[in-house]
Amino acid sequence: MKKIIIASVLSLTALSAHAAEQGAYLFGNLGYNFSKLKKMDTQGVEGLSSSNSAAGASWELGGGYRFNDHFALEASYADFGKAKSSVAARADGVSGQLDTSLSASALRFAAVGILPVTNELDLFGKFTLNQMYFKGTINAGVNVPTLGIDAAGSSSEKQSRLRPGIGLGAAYKINKQLSVRGEYEYVSLPNWKLPDGSNLMQSGMHVVKAGLNYSF
Incomplete structure (x- = not known):
């Protein structure tokens, strides 16, 4: 009987500990966004070269409320970085470059x-x-030294x-208030098209993140 009572007390203690897993919390994440702009195919075209780079470093700040062991709601703001691509041309003393960038941020709600x-x-x-809030920028420049032309827009x-x-x-969980978290996330992007009909982005956003939670 004593063993049964002790086991019951321990079970109730464990259930109480789980039931206490509720309340408000704040969180912050640092991450890396792998999404890229589409790279122009310049293979076999003399005098043309192209490059692109991932959006890179991202961050997120937010808060949430855990209702029970199995469900929480979160709201946050995230900066997803800036993806870049570039095309350069050089031939017969004439050079030019076209740089494109797309930055993204978001107000977010999560179940x-x-x-x-x-x-x-x-x-x-x-x-x-x-x-999502997107800002696309295009910078273009051309240089023709023999004609004294050096223009940009x-x-x-x-x-x-x-x-x-x-x-x-x-x-x-490190202690009652503080925990570390890591996650992978995919966010769908609009189906933007280039003039030739190809997609502007190589894919949706693939982001890996790590951060801290602070519970009240």
Whole structure:
């Protein structure tokens, strides 16, 4: 009987600990965005070269509320970095370059499903709605020394779109208030087309992130 009572008390203590897993929290993430602008195919074209680079470093700040062991809601702001591409031309003393960039940021809302593995470790999946803000910029320049021509110009355009996303990750509790988290996330991007009909972006956004949670 004594063993049964002790086991019951321990079980109730564990259940109480899980039930306490609720309340508000703040979080911050640093990450890397692998998305790229489409690279122009210059293979076999003399005097032309092209390059592109991933959007790179990203960050996110937000807050959430965990309702129980298995569900939370989050709201955040994220800067997804800036993807760049460049095309350069050089022939017979004439040179020119066309640089394109696309930066992205978002106001975000996420529904988070949580699977507690141990008292310290949680796995989670999330579905996000992202109010995306894009800024595209084009800079062009041409140089013809023999004619004394050295001209440059630029233009930019801003757009906003609502896009869905999904993510998977894990959080490990360091103490009652602080935990570390890591996750992978995919965010769908608009189907932008170049004049030749090809996609502007190579794919949607693939982002890996790591950060901290602080629970109240």
